[in-house]
Amino acid sequence: MSGLLRRAALGLLAGAALLLAGCASPQLAPQKEEVSASVWHGRMALQVEDQPSQSFSAGFELRGRAEQGELTLYNPLGGTLAALQWAPGSATLRSGNEVKQFDSIDALVAGATGTAIPVASLFDWLAGSNTPVTGWEADLSQLPQGRLRARRVAPPPAADLRVALDK
Numbered sequence: 001m002s003g004l005l006r007r008a009a010l011g012l013l014a015g016a017a018l019l020l021a022g023c024a025s026p027q028l029a030p031q032k033e034e035v036s037a038s039v040w041h042g043r044m045a046l047q048v049e050d051q052p053s054q055s056f057s058a059g060f061e062l063r064g065r066a067e068q069g070e071l072t073l074y075n076p077l078g079g080t081l082a083a084l085q086w087a088p089g090s091a092t093l094r095s096g097n098e099v100k101q102f103d104s105i106d107a108l109v110a111g112a113t114g115t116a117i118p119v120a121s122l123f124d125w126l127a128g129s130n131t132p133v134t135g136w137e138a139d140l141s142q143l144p145q146g147r148l149r150a151r152r153v154a155p156p157p158a159a160d161l162r163v164a165l166d167k
Helices: 003-018 105-113 119-126
Strands: 027-029 037-049 054-064 069-074 080-087 090-095 098-102 136-139 147-152 158-165
Touching (some): 090 105, 098 105, 105 119
Antiparallel strands (some): 027 037, 037 054, 037 158, 054 069, 090 098, 136 147, 147 158
16 A cells, blocks of 8 residues: 555544544535535544554544545645545545545445444544444543544554544
């Protein structure tokens, strides 16, 4: 996997984890379907305690829900680092000129980062429901201030995510 795609994959991990940020008041945006979806904006930082340790930070915009959505990651100047789109039966990761296809958002996350992320539970957390997930410890105590910290403790590698939502 190329360096840029690997950074985008880390961004995906961070982006998926950013969904933990549950207390922000989401704006509703219309979808093609009748069901509306939420939109979140902010910044995130992720450190993966692997060999070697890896870190990533980016701005983000998240639209949708666990079943269907889009996540765009931005550099500090506002340029797009990666764009992810998913729907039932397919998921796409675009980074620069590279495009990777997967059968699902879970497969995209696992293939891109080497580990599974509970995407559906992350959306629950974003909606303010502290759904327990094996291996994850989410600190939702600062959600009223738009801040979240979540740690993946199992399986290895451990990961530390910090999210700040735009108000």
